Amino acid sequence: MTAILESSRIAKSFSGIQALTDVSIDVMEGERVGLIGPNGAGKTTFFNCLLGVLTPDTGTVRFHDRDISELPVHKRAQAGIGRTFQRIELFSDTTVREHLLIAERVHNERGSFWKDLIGRGRPQADEIDRCDAVLELLGLAELGDEPVEALSLGQGRLVEVGRALMTEPSLLLLDEPSSGLDREETAALATTLREIQAEKGFAILLVEHDVDLVADFTERLYVLDFGSLIAEGPTAETLQHPAVRTAYLGTLEVGDQEAMP
């Protein structure tokens, strides 16, 4: 398997606080990789460095064997990295389908100022079809004409995924997708994601808090704590790693459980 994402030795500090130290994370084609860690570990910082929102102090990011460390955010997106957001970021004043149409139009590069002026800027039939196909995949087909403000959080997340999908990414970065969702919704999300991934073949890098989701969904796992990787490897093994348990659960001994209320 080829690595589509290779980030090596990413380091970032803010006003004297070292948020990331020597973090290197790779993602192979079609993989599902997870990145977990306690609060404040630096997961979001790392994400932002990958995406170009932040510039790391040192380290490089290579995507499809191309150094994208200098590219601005939107160019990385155009290169094939899609993402969703922890705090949902939808475009207001649009319907679900319109949401996806915007991404589709940006991706197919058919739009231009002059075309707009002569009235050729409106969504075309094939674009609408493509969007509807993705909506179908996500189970949102009936919500196509709903304004995004009317959606539940789970549905909104799916729209974000759909929006990212329209750009035909080869890597999808999911930022705490289960945030705000209950068990059922999380499970449904995981199922949908697995189905779409099977269909489209992109890789997923998942930053998560919900260890169950991670255990269930990802193949490989990286664990961050205080800005450094403390463990990495296949998910099941890594979750058993003592350092990981310590980081999450502290040094609680099994025997102390009865003392807890």
Place this chain on the structure above:
Amino acid sequence: MLASFGEDFFRALLQGTPPGTVYALIGLGFVLTYKTSGVFNLAFGAQAYISAAMFFKARQDWEWGIVPALILSVFVLAPLIGLTLERLIFRNLRTASAVSKLVIAIGLSVALPALFELLANYKPVAGRPPTGIVPDGGSVFYDPFGIYPFSRDELAQIIVAVAAMLLLGALFRLTAAGLAMRGVVESPRMTELAGIPADRISALAWAISSMFAGMAGVLIAPRLNTLISTDFLTLVIIAMAAAAVGRLVSLPRALVGGMALGWFIALFNTFLPRWSDDYTWLKPFQENLTPSLPFVVLFGILVFWPAIRRSIDAADPLAGVDPPPPALASATRHPLLTLQTRAFGVVFFSFIGWVAFTQADVRWVSLLTQAVILATIYLSITVITGFAGQISLCQGAFAAIGGFTVFQMADRYEMSVLLAALIGALIAALVGALLSLPVLRIGGVWLAIATLAFAFFFDAVMVKFSWVGGGSTALLTGTRVPRPVLGPLDFGASDRSFLALAIVVFVIVAVGVIQLREGTIGRTLRALRGSEVAAESIGISPARARIIAFAVSAFIAGLGGAMLAMQQKDVNYGQNFTPFAAMFWLVLVVSLSARTVEGAAQAGAAFVLFAPVILDGTFLTWLPFITEDNLPGFFPIPGKWRFVLFGLTAIQFARHPEGMVEFGKRRATRKRNERYYARDAERAAQAAAEAGMAT
């Protein structure tokens, strides 16, 4: 020579201290208001002016002593105004965007002085200088260094500025109230959850900052020869550089920034004229910077100071709790209702058209034409503010570029004015695109201020260039502009034909704007407006989109400006395109509706026709039994009320940030809309029942 340089340097510092203190006071006031209310209070100058004028009136007309007058104007009137503003306006705006607050502040900066002058019957009089808070403040001087004397008033200014900075700093850091104030600004919801009464804290904050504004006004007034509100607004704009240095949150930095601005300007005026004598290549800089230095400094700070770029509108963590803004009324409108509305629109405009072309006299034709042309200019605001979500306060400059291009081309090359208008629009577009480059990274309020700085720079420096609004023709006969001639059509012969042309141009631009909105550009901008990060994440380049938006907006403004110049047969820059006009335009359009063509049209009509139709009572004369002679006595309403109403419009915007037009549309048709949808649902249910029964 060196000793002389040092002495000159020091003397310049001393000479720059009095104006610098004024800027420091205003900068402090800005920061204070921002820290305590989250409002970028451009109306600070207006508040300062009102207290200064009240103090002046009490001292001069009523012959009160200094202390009673001071108490009235600074400790009674000022906080009263502040509390009223807080209660009526800003309390409901705490979670509104910073740009909404900016728009309202601009409206208030116009309305408050007008209202005060009407209620207090205050009229500025040339030559009657305001006195300060110290007896003999302007006539007793102290010269501590033996180089440059300071008056008592000036020393009072310095002392108060420094004392205020120290006291207020202590207030914020050391008192519970101060901390609460900062909390309320950052997240009203969170502070409430913590048990702090946000309303009361907010009121206290406004009272304090308003008192400071009043104090600043009374201190600044003796520097002015005639007490007029426009001077305060100009000072506020200049002093924004001071506030920018303080990044709007640091009181000491604002103080130092203001002083530094004064020192810098004094140093500039001391040394640059001499150096440009020796080095003539400096002359153009010296000439052009002297009248525009504060604006250049402001622009420079905004563009180059990295700290500014970090957004100051840090989001309230609980902002997500707010309900999202409602969709455009047209989006949720029942088709039957849409049909009815359109039909009504057609009838209405046909009627207006018939009246305009058959009944109206030269004055009304001219007014209607201006309304149409201004609506065209306002479409530029629809693009940059409505679609791209950016506040641009330099649309006047873009429009002026269009107008001046027509003047120059017609004058120098006898070019057809319609062709010149297109060229002017293109030049404006180029200027807009270039301007957008440095300001792209700064958003929100600071972008607005940067455009304002550019507008003032244009006004102070560029208008008089011989290839803009100066030159020998302009000197001899002004900036006259001929009407277009298109083949057999001479639009100079008939004002009505020019009205028709203006309507055609408006329609073309409106259609273009609608096409853009529904096309890629509009959708891209909508995405950026909704969430810039998300837009970037799907490959939208915010920079590119914004440059296009600025260029298109500037093009439209330039075209409109050219049309206006043709309509008036003169560019009339001072009347049509000043920065103040542009601020006025923005508030009007945003208050009515920045997102729709309708909003722009209504704003154009309101701007031009409000005074002649409403204030002069003309609308009454359209009723059967009323003529000009038997109008009620209070007509014509004095023009100043126009500004008060303008302020009210801006305030209404606070309640309805989607714009009053949208609000009106929704409210007027909501019941009917619901009824139609209900009827549809009924019919569908019935049909389903019948179908069910049939099977």
Place this chain on the structure above:
Amino acid sequence: MHRRLQGLSAALLVLALFAASCGNSGDETSTDDTTTTTTAAPDEGDPDEADPDEGDPDEGDPDEADPDEGDPAVDRDTFVPLEGVPGVTDDEIAVAVLGLREGNPLGTCILDCYLTGIEAYFAYQNSLGGVFGRELVVGDVFDDELVQHGTKALEIIADEDTLVTFSASLTSTGFGDLDAAGIPTYNWGIQAPQNNGRFNTFPHIGVLCADCPGRAVPYQMSLKGATTAVSLGYGVSPESKTCAQTNATAIEFYSDDLGIEVAKVYDELEFGLNNGIAPQVSEWIELGVDFVASCLDLNGMKTIAEELVRQGVRDQITLQHPNTYDVDFVAEAGDLFDGDFVAAQFTPFEYTDHPAIQLYNEWVSQQDGPTAEQTMIGWMNAMLFVDGLIAAGPEFDRNSIVEVTNTEFTAYTYRGLTFPIDWSRQHESASADDRVTHGAVEECTTLVQMQGGTFVTVTDEPWLCWPQEDRSWVDPVEKTFS
């Protein structure tokens, strides 16, 4: 808001125009401020003649046959019924007055003071039985609120119920429309560009030349024995800026003759002088400046004077004010302006012996309205109108009034309130290269000085005149016009 703030630019424009006229007191198109620019009065023939109008061979010259004297050669009483002449009924002739009241950024009294002058002159004329059997009345008064001048002008055109229009404001948008509609527009002529080339508009002192260096400022320097001058103008206003440059040119032109020179030109000052003028004044002290030629407004002059006091050089530097012929303003200032010169645009009020001034005082004092320099402008505008009306004959209309004024009033002096103005030539501006074609016959100026909060005369006779074509230096000839 935009109305008031546009004052910034508008006022500058105006001021600049003022200032410009000030500097060129020599040319008839003095671009001096409106306050008062006494530019050279072109003398028709003999410079020795005390009254240039007496020897005037022009027929129909209103100065020759004074309609006020009841001269039987001039008919002012015949009544002929007229149809279709706007503003004219069998009993009245109505005029429109358009000016600035609300929103004046200078805080000066314009419209109301102007109106006083017009009404005073009308009262005087009505006391003589009116004109052609009709009373002269002010019909409609329009406040242009600084930005409505064009719109109000259109309203006047549309209303069609006034004969002529009087205008005094800081803006003159709409003059083109009034001119195109053939409506005689008598105005406070500070806006030279708006009057230039328009033959129905009558600025009180003819169209002024924006860049013609004149002799007034050098003369003032020589009066004071000053040698080193600076020239000031606002950068934002092209007129103010040009005026500053023109003043400097004028001083340099006569530097050998008078031993004067320009140390520096400041044509880029910021309007309002927000940052004060301290560094500049310090520089003046270093340069040994003793005279300041200015193209600034009255508020700016006050700021400068106060700074001179502060730096202890008030007595050493004389200021030349283009725009400060404002009695109230100067009174408020006390002795701040002592010794400074002010240019006037008509025979100064201080020449109380002059019959025209006495007539003015007699009638204006009977009016209730406020008075200022604008009142005299109104008086003068009204005078030109009435003289033109009478000269047009009992079957007058707008066109005939303009015609007769532009053909026959070739040496019009407002009964001695100004130097002779040739309305057949002075609807267009002269230029620095050609002073003669559109210039007054002589370059004349009038001066007053400030003393203890009031104005005092400088010379025995109000006008100082120089030859127009020959620009070499000679001493001016003192003249009184009538």
